[in-house]
Amino acid sequence: MADRIFVVGHSAVTCLGRDMDSTWQGLINCRSGIRRQPALGAEMYLQDLAGFVENFGPGSMREDRDIAKLPARFLHLAMEAARSAWSDAGLDRHEDSIDRDRAALVVGSAFGGLDLLAAEEARAARRRNLAVSPYLVPGMIINQAAGQIAQHMRLFGPSAAPANACASGGHAVVLGAMFLRAGDADLALCGAGESAFTPSVVNGFATMKALLGRKAGDRSDHDPGQASRPFSKDRAGFVLAEGAGALVLATEAAVHRLGLEPQAELLGWSTNSDGHHMAMPCRDRIVRCLETAMRNAGVAAGDIDYYNAHGTSTVVNDHAETLIIKDVFREKARRLPISSIKGALGHSLGAASAIEAAVSVRALREQLIPPTLNYLPDPELDLDYVPDKPRAARLDTILTAAFGFGGTNNCLVLGRTPS
């Protein structure tokens, strides 16, 4: 029998708050973190509705000097989430007991430091020569998040940096679990950070109609919190956000040796490829991804108590995901509680599935399903999307899924552990 893998720490840094508790409280109190952002002015950006992590920025005095030189926000968001998850696991109290060579780091991002690239390109255009900051390359590479976390938290085990678009965070958890299962590590700090507010990224998503565009009369006009509306009949695109999420995974042996408290069990996982289209999801391949994860977890579709959806609020995704859920869960589909926290948090791209994994762990702990905000019934999408208010439920097993451009999917199956 394969070694069991437990979640022993979880965290999120989101537009609802800089830590897991404030994020969770925001979610279950039905608050939205989406605002109009003056920094995204109409002269440069096709959309100014977005989710920013407020009062957070590179350069604060508590930061170490090295990371402060790298003003790419995804790094700082990932570092904050990593430190919080590590602390949540109580591992900061076990500094002398940890074998640091056996602590894996898997920290992903879809875009990495594109914000730094955009800032440096603007600065270089004002210079008389071709030089750019020597911190640009180190700051924009996606694996620098794992690199800085390794440097500052002194963790020296296996390292990887999944760049799987909007599925990056879930992939990080999968890869971390694989390091543990392979016997290469006792602990795995897994997650993702994202902040991709550059004109090219925002306008690129807007031009391909994935992002909610500016449209007179949209209900976000009078309330920006209604911009992101997964599974709703008037959904019209995702709302870009920044953030980070992290889980600490541990082998059963490490849990016992270090006296850690299991917060959930990672029962199974799956990742696969669509091989289908640059941006459109492939129903059949995603169905297979979900079914494989449940089979690996040793659970049946009927055992899933809550489906934490990718639910981006785009016309295409939410329609496809509803069909996928019907394919996988069949007669149970209509009774399965489904929600997308992107209604409150927007879409933080690579970080989103790491945040959703952390929220799923918290949902298991609290026995509470966070709602889908801003939902208006769509006759074509006829499942139970847990609209508008949280729902108490017996939650033993949760499935959370993510799908990324480039046809990359992942699915995690999380199980309740005794409190």
Place this chain on the structure above:
Amino acid sequence: MTTITNESVLIARLAGIIRRVAKLKPEIPIRSETRLVDDLGIDSLDLVAIILQIHEDFDIVIDEDAVQHLRIVGDLAAQVAERSPQATEVNLVPEQKRAAG
């Protein structure tokens, strides 16, 4: 009353650039004789970033050959003064000009 010379104004400006670029805490003293590597922990990437910032702020270019010989903050000041003799005056904000006399 303390007389502030042009040289000390230049050192103060360079200290501000070094502190900002290399993320040095305010309590770390930076004077003309302060050693860039041994006292401030400036590494090769920091030095390139500092030179680029000087290029922008003073509108001069310090070539790579000169960079190799920089050891103390005063060496940096000498390079700036050589390339922009008016640097300490023309780029001063009015308050600094008055203070520099």
